[in-house]
Amino acid sequence: MSSTKGVAIITGAAQGIGRGIALRLAADGYDISLNDLPSNRENLEAVADLISQSGRRVLSIAGDVSKEEDVQEIVDKTVNNLGGLDVMVANAGILRSDSLIVNMAVDEWDQLFNVNTKGTMLCYKHAAIQMIKQGRGGRIIGACSIAGKMVGAQMPSAYAASKFAVRGLTQSAALELGQFGITVNAYTPGTTYTSMFEKAEELNTTQTGAPAGSLAKIWEGKLAMRRMGKPDDLAALVSFLVKDETSFITGQSIIVDGGYIFD
Numbered sequence: 001m002s003s004t005k006g007v008a009i010i011t012g013a014a015q016g017i018g019r020g021i022a023l024r025l026a027a028d029g030y031d032i033s034l035n036d037l038p039s040n041r042e043n044l045e046a047v048a049d050l051i052s053q054s055g056r057r058v059l060s061i062a063g064d065v066s067k068e069e070d071v072q073e074i075v076d077k078t079v080n081n082l083g084g085l086d087v088m089v090a091n092a093g094i095l096r097s098d099s100l101i102v103n104m105a106v107d108e109w110d111q112l113f114n115v116n117t118k119g120t121m122l123c124y125k126h127a128a129i130q131m132i133k134q135g136r137g138g139r140i141i142g143a144c145s146i147a148g149k150m151v152g153a154q155m156p157s158a159y160a161a162s163k164f165a166v167r168g169l170t171q172s173a174a175l176e177l178g179q180f181g182i183t184v185n186a187y188t189p190g191t192t193y194t195s196m197f198e199k200a201e202e203l204n205t206t207q208t209g210a211p212a213g214s215l216a217k218i219w220e221g222k223l224a225m226r227r228m229g230k231p232d233d234l235a236a237l238v239s240f241l242v243k244d245e246t247s248f249i250t251g252q253s254i255i256v257d258g259g260y261i262f263d
Helices: 016-028 038-053 068-082 106-134 157-180 195-208 214-222 231-241
Strands: 006-010 030-036 058-062 087-090 138-143 182-189 253-256
Touching (some): 006 068, 030 038, 038 058, 068 106, 106 138, 106 182, 138 157, 138 231, 157 182, 231 253
Parallel strands (some): 030 058, 182 253
């Protein structure tokens, strides 16, 4: 096994963007701690197997990022088993409500904010505590969304609000943690082809009778690059942000959307 570049935690790593980030950072030379919900353990272990086969050390930890004791356990187990923490990627998030605000149930709102916003805050918090203790700086990266930059007609209000909150949290945490050599940034994906989008495709077909793949074609027509995003597109940005050479970039929520909105 080659020497490690450090240790990275990726939450929501069993599939989609989190999986892509985990595999990319492992290929870059990081030892990896994977997290996802207990219900997704089978997929999580499949990602762990791929990373192990590449020759990197890997740990998989089931847990819910909306629970502080679970996030604390993720960090503690990572440090105890892999020797420290250099990168935290707070990727876990959900998009489960398409309710208009006049129909919004409080429990729908709370669920989105518990995972997308509180979960991100807890990952930032406990990663920062560990990184400050280590005294060698670090990289904290969260999952924003183009819904956290600009609200459009197809972006549910609760989801957009939760991602605007992540953007503000990222900026304020960057101000607080820069003195410790810790950068805090977020990636801001547009429409990305993941299992979440596949479900949206199925729903679109069910509701409208449109052929499979129609929703992707609609979105591709809106993008300058004329293609959907892939998890690898986001993973490439994360790979860039964790480099030593990018230590002067902090507090940013960087759009990776193929040219849908411009910052």
